[in-house]
Amino acid sequence: MIEIERKFLVKSVDYKSEATSKTRIVQGFLNTDPSRTVRVRIKGDTGFLTVKGKSNTSGTSRFEWEKEITVEEADALLKLCEKGILDKFRYEITVGNHVYEVDEFFGDNIGLTIAEIELNDENEAFKKPIWLGAEVTGEIKYYNSQLSGNPYKNW
Numbered sequence: 001m002i003e004i005e006r007k008f009l010v011k012s013v014d015y016k017s018e019a020t021s022k023t024r025i026v027q028g029f030l031n032t033d034p035s036r037t038v039r040v041r042i043k044g045d046t047g048f049l050t051v052k053g054k055s056n057t058s059g060t061s062r063f064e065w066e067k068e069i070t071v072e073e074a075d076a077l078l079k080l081c082e083k084g085i086l087d088k089f090r091y092e093i094t095v096g097n098h099v100y101e102v103d104e105f106f107g108d109n110i111g112l113t114i115a116e117i118e119l120n121d122e123n124e125a126f127k128k129p130i131w132l133g134a135e136v137t138g139e140i141k142y143y144n145s146q147l148s149g150n151p152y153k154n155w
Contacts, residue, residue: 003052003064004122007142010113011133015102018129019091028081032145039145040077047074059138060122084108084148096127108151114142
């Protein structure tokens with residue numbers, strides 16, 4: 001139940017031609033306290049409730065628990081969320097032995113595109129595609145929970 005991931009800005013739209021899937025995601029947060037965020041998400045035609053713990057010092061690892069729920073349940077919970085519902089497209093791109101998830105944001109976060117890669121170990125080697133930009137792992141302002149309350153348009 002430990003998530004290990006690294007985050008990067010995306011510097012071009014070249015990832016779109018490499019994507020194997022594209023899914024709309026709408027998500028909100030019932031709690032954005034950094035020590036325990038509670039997220040509600042509708043991804044495609046499936047709902048999810050996710051609890052994440054506080055990140056380690058480098059920002060690469062944290063506790064994560066996720067439960068699939070119905071879209072109707074997720075829809076009802078989204079109405080209870082804190083201000084700032086996120087709307088984005090997620091693209092999945094296989095690079096080497098890993099899958100990058102690239103989130104293209106809309107609404108108040110339009111213009112922001114972030115790539116994430118999940119790893120088995122914090123020091124695991126991985127290939128970096130040409131469209132990958134600067135690393136932002138551990139930079140709290142890029143966490144989805146923070147983007148909901150302090151969107152990209154306000155930076």
